Amino acid sequence: LIMKDSSLRLVCPEQALKELGLNEHQLRFTCRVQLQDPHSDPDTLNRIYSHLKSVLKGYTVQHLPDGTVMVESIVLKVSSSAEEPNTKVVLLSWSYQDEDLGSFLSSLLRKGLPP
Amino acid sequence: IEEPPELMSPKPLLSGALPLEPFLSLLHKHGIMEVKVEDTPDGHILHLQAEDTLIQLEEDSTHIVCDNNEALRATLRDLVLRFLQKL
Numbered sequence: 001l002i003m004k005d006s007s008l009r010l011v012c013p014e015q016a017l018k019e020l021g022l023n024e025h026q027l028r029f030t031c032r033v034q035l036q037d038p039h040s041d042p043d044t045l046n047r048i049y050s051h052l053k054s055v056l057k058g059y060t061v062q063h064l065p066d067g068t069v070m071v072e073s074i075v076l077k078v079s080s081s082a083e084e085p086n087t088k089v090v091l092l093s094w095s096y097q098d099e100d101l102g103s104f105l106s107s108l109l110r111k112g113l114p115p
Numbered sequence: 116i117e118e119p120p121e122l123m124s125p126k127p128l129l130s131g132a133l134p135l136e137p138f139l140s141l142l143h144k145h146g147i148m149e150v151k152v153e154d155t156p157d158g159h160i161l162h163l164q165a166e167d168t169l170i171q172l173e174e175d176s177t178h179i180v181c182d183n184n185e186a187l188r189a190t191l192r193d194l195v196l197r198f199l200q201k202l
Contacts, residue, residue, distance in 0.1 A: 013127075013128045013202060017128060017130060017202060022200075022202070023130060023131075023174075024128055024129065024130060024175065025129040025130055025132065025133075025175055025176065025177065025199050026129075026175060026176040027129055027179075027192070027196075028176065028177070028178045028179070029178075029180075029181075029188060029192070030178065030179070030181075031180075031183070032182050033183060034183065096126050096129060096192070097126045097127075097128070098125065098126075099126050099192070100126075103185065103188075103189075107185065110183070
């Protein structure tokens, strides 16, 4: 809700910032979580997708063609090194606006995937 | 299986900027002493050597890149938030 020129209007937060002449500050986090999983990287990502889909009822969980999984605005990617193909590194990236969900997901993945 | 958080309302938008020197002193106060600062065209990259963590500072954005250390991430988040306004 902003008041300008003695009139009140309801606008979205992004618009309100703009009209007040303020800049938005984006705070983002990227975390690495290690998983032991003897599958290929795409299979591990698939397993993460199914796991999140079953745990996060009511959230939008998407498996995108570019090899990422998105939960709301949170992006997940899987990689591994040739030396240790069973040690998967999951990169999780989220913005402060999704802080609760982002920290929940990183602690969930730290516990590993269901068999 | 742990219960997920209920669908939450998003956190507030942030505004303002993170000033380098005061932020570095705040890090020092919290025991983060070894910080290598690298200048970039748009700001700075702080490398927290002992913690193996990067913080990318730009005028309108801050990006915290850390390993498997949730406690550290939460501390850094709270220190950054001290400089920003919530809207």
